[in-house]
Amino acid sequence: MRVLWIGFGQAGGKIVNSLMGMNRKLYDAIAINTEEADLDGLRNIPETVLIGRYALKGRGVGANIELAASIAEKALSQMMDQIDIRVRKFDPEAFWIAAGLGGGSGAGGSYVLANELNRVYRGIPVYGLGVVPSTTGMPTDKESLSLSNCLKSFELWSHYFNNILLVDNQQFEQNNVTRESVEQMYNRANEKLAMMLTTLLEAGEIRPSPQEVFSSSEIKATLGMIGDISTIGYCSETIKLRSQPWRKGIDPGTHELESIIERSVSESALTFPCDVTGARSASLVVHGRPEHLYTQAISRGRTRLEQLASVSKVRYGDYPDRKTNQLAAITLISGIQDMSRLDRMRTRVEELAWEPAVASEPYADGVPEVSPV
Numbered sequence: 001m002r003v004l005w006i007g008f009g010q011a012g013g014k015i016v017n018s019l020m021g022m023n024r025k026l027y028d029a030i031a032i033n034t035e036e037a038d039l040d041g042l043r044n045i046p047e048t049v050l051i052g053r054y055a056l057k058g059r060g061v062g063a064n065i066e067l068a069a070s071i072a073e074k075a076l077s078q079m080m081d082q083i084d085i086r087v088r089k090f091d092p093e094a095f096w097i098a099a100g101l102g103g104g105s106g107a108g109g110s111y112v113l114a115n116e117l118n119r120v121y122r123g124i125p126v127y128g129l130g131v132v133p134s135t136t137g138m139p140t141d142k143e144s145l146s147l148s149n150c151l152k153s154f155e156l157w158s159h160y161f162n163n164i165l166l167v168d169n170q171q172f173e174q175n176n177v178t179r180e181s182v183e184q185m186y187n188r189a190n191e192k193l194a195m196m197l198t199t200l201l202e203a204g205e206i207r208p209s210p211q212e213v214f215s216s217s218e219i220k221a222t223l224g225m226i227g228d229i230s231t232i233g234y235c236s237e238t239i240k241l242r243s244q245p246w247r248k249g250i251d252p253g254t255h256e257l258e259s260i261i262e263r264s265v266s267e268s269a270l271t272f273p274c275d276v277t278g279a280r281s282a283s284l285v286v287h288g289r290p291e292h293l294y295t296q297a298i299s300r301g302r303t304r305l306e307q308l309a310s311v312s313k314v315r316y317g318d319y320p321d322r323k324t325n326q327l328a329a330i331t332l333i334s335g336i337q338d339m340s341r342l343d344r345m346r347t348r349v350e351e352l353a354w355e356p357a358v359a360s361e362p363y364a365d366g367v368p369e370v371s372p373v
Contacts, residue, residue: 001205004096006098010038032051032113069112097114111156167193211320238326262301281333
């Protein structure tokens with residue numbers, strides 16, 4: 001599937017930079033930001049656009065999504081001129097805007113741009129990739145702003161994108177990793193996300209063609225209608241290779257592959273944690289060496305996914321790869337109903353709003369202090 005990626009804001013730019021590093025033939029890309037420094041280092045992205053140069057002096061919007069939306073409105077012609085050049089050159093099958101939902105530039109500017117893309121390019125779907133922020137270790141004032149921005153921008157996005165793929169940064173945190181910096185964690189998360197998406201999107205583009213081709217039309221049919229929310233599940237196992245007897249791994253068989261497919265929709269395996277029951281649609285791509293893609297295991301795995309997600313049919317494609325030492329399942333679930341993660345965020349925002357009020361009370365236990373006479 002040929003995708004024109006638009007990285008809007010710092011988080012979106014870094015994700016798209018990782019995606020372009022995976023496949024330059026399948027993707028084209030633009031990075032947009034109000035912060036000039038955040039555009040530096042995006043070496044894989046052929047075009048960068050700084051908006052609000054004169055109003056903001058390249059200093060960003062400071063996590064103000066209303067200001068970001070206003071700047072984006074004024075810069076629409078600037079952004080669309082650059083996008084139009086890429087469209088005529090690349091002829092994309094879809095636009096995909098990636099941005100952090102808890103920030104400013106991407107959270108506020110993306111839906112403005114999505115609305116204009118839908119108006120101008122009516123035949124090309126506009127998808128969103130929204131990153132839900134991790135607030136681990138944040139001071140309470142910054143946590144409150146980040147979560148509030150996320151909830152507000154998510155509500156705005158839901159009206160303008162054909163589909164929103166949610167990615168929760170907390171899913172990529174590793175409690176047992178003690179010497180990983182924040183930058184290293186985000187780089188690892190971006191690389192893993194880029195790998196999952198690229199495997200899914202290039203499955204139908206490989207040559208020679210696989211037995212079960214997973215075309216771009218299957219992806220579009222899965223992503224479906226405006227307002228749908230999606231998540232991607234991924235599970236893999238390293239396999240034992242005769243050429244590398246010293247390496248650990250599994251002896252692949254039908255039961256192992258069936259288990260990998262089923263585990264790809266467990267809550268811990270999803271980019272956005274949720275119960276997939278009641279989803280509108282689902283697709284599966286199985287990636288591995290041709291001799292390990294067992295028909296019976298895949299058939300059983302698909303049936304199990306249909307039961308777990310309560311969908312009538314799971315679209316399917318295989319991705320034979322003689323160079324890999326992994327056996328993996330990538331599952332795209334769209335039209336998810338479980339938004340409990342966002343509900344917990346709303347509860348946390350309310351708690352944070354209440355905490356300062358409680359702290360400012362003259363007495364916390366309800367008993368007034370008596371001044372000595």
